[in-house]
Amino acid sequence: MENARLLKAIIETAIDGIITIDNRGIIESLNPAALKLFGYDQEEVIGRNINMLMPEPDQTNHDNYIGRYQHTGEKRIIGKGREVKGLKKDGSTFPFRLAVSEVQYENRIIYTGFIHDLSKEKEAEERLREYAAKLEGQVEERTLSLKKTVQALSDAKEEVSLSLEKEKELNQMKSRFVSMASHEFRTPLSSVQLSSTLIEKYAQPFENENITKHVGKIKNAVGNLTTILNDFLSLERLEAGKVEPTFSAFDLVKLSEEVTEEMQMIAKQDQHIIYQHTGLESIVTLDLNLIKNCMINLISNSIKYSGENTFIEFNTEVNDEQIIVMVKDNGIGIPEADQVHLFQPFFRANNTGNIPGTGLGLNIVGRYASLMKGTLHFESTINKETTFKLSFNK
Known part of the structure; x- marks a missing residue:
């Protein structure tokens, strides 16, 4: 008796939903978590077919799944640990991970379904994908801008080399450009690098290969741009005689x-x-x-x-x-x-x-x-x- 009360308490306080059905697919019980997920009261679902909680085409095909399972033993039809969708009372659907076990109880077979809601995980994955795509677009835009600027600087340097008289003016222009580049590019590049690192950290639990791939592309692009910027800054300081060793x-x-x-x-x-x-x-x-x-x-x-x-x-x-x-x-x-x-x-x-x-x-x-x-x-x-x-x- 004590064990029965303990089992009941565990089921009623479980975070995940738990549903039991008979061999005809008729709902026998739902725990509070399952009722909350689907938005029903007990009296609205007890005694009804489990397919009422399924969107199409699963709703129509569910009885066939059970029949095939009972006559052929194809346990994969029921499925264990697979991702499916549920149909709420208000008509909306939500993703969840379903694990089903077959239980021999009082000379009959019942099926117990364990439901883990994936809504928050899916929303987080989508936000991360959108953020990664946005960051990648920003990096590509800044990459193009910086390449154009660097090319313009190289062209200007080549032209000025033809005239020694204008070399001093070029150095002054270059110094102003490098100072501008340092201020205008270092801060946003650091922000992009930090954001990509945070995305990589937050995405680790989801093990999503697409997010990892795009974050890697962002970090590589930022690294290449930072190297280019650092090289130009170092060269400018050397040519301007601003580098003095401190031993x-x-x-x-x-x-x-x-x-x-x-x-x-x-x-x-x-x-x-x-x-x-x-x-x-x-x-x-x-x-x-x-x-x-x-x-x-x-x-x-x-x-x-x-x-x-x-x-x-x-x-x-x-x-x-x-x-x-x-x-x-x-x-x-x-x-x-x-x-x-x-x-x-x-x-x-x-x-x-x-x-x-x-x-x-x-x-x-x-x-x-x-x-x-x-x-x-x-x-x-x-x-x-x-x-x-x-x-x-x-």
């Missing part, structure tokens, strides 16, 4: 481990960055921000120009004479004919294809190294490997 002592190994962790997050699928330090010392005196920028730029190139399922070697060394930072990949390599031009601004090797880039990164790394009294060397074999090495005298 300080710091732990090179700690910095390198942080950079490795940060860059691993943007690596391609099954692309692994392997960091190793050589030497008993790790404290060095360099400009921390400049050397970090060099590391990130070199590793980013290795990520871009290497395929999936590859390793990127990232090594540091501190010996009695030098501080060395080395990045090696097994990517597309640099054609021998292009190697002589590699550090020129805006130059890109002819085998880069559609891989995004500005052609400024290595020029910036070389100039940063020079500001810290260091050198940048490289070795490359086409379609095999490329190694970049930064060296600083102690």
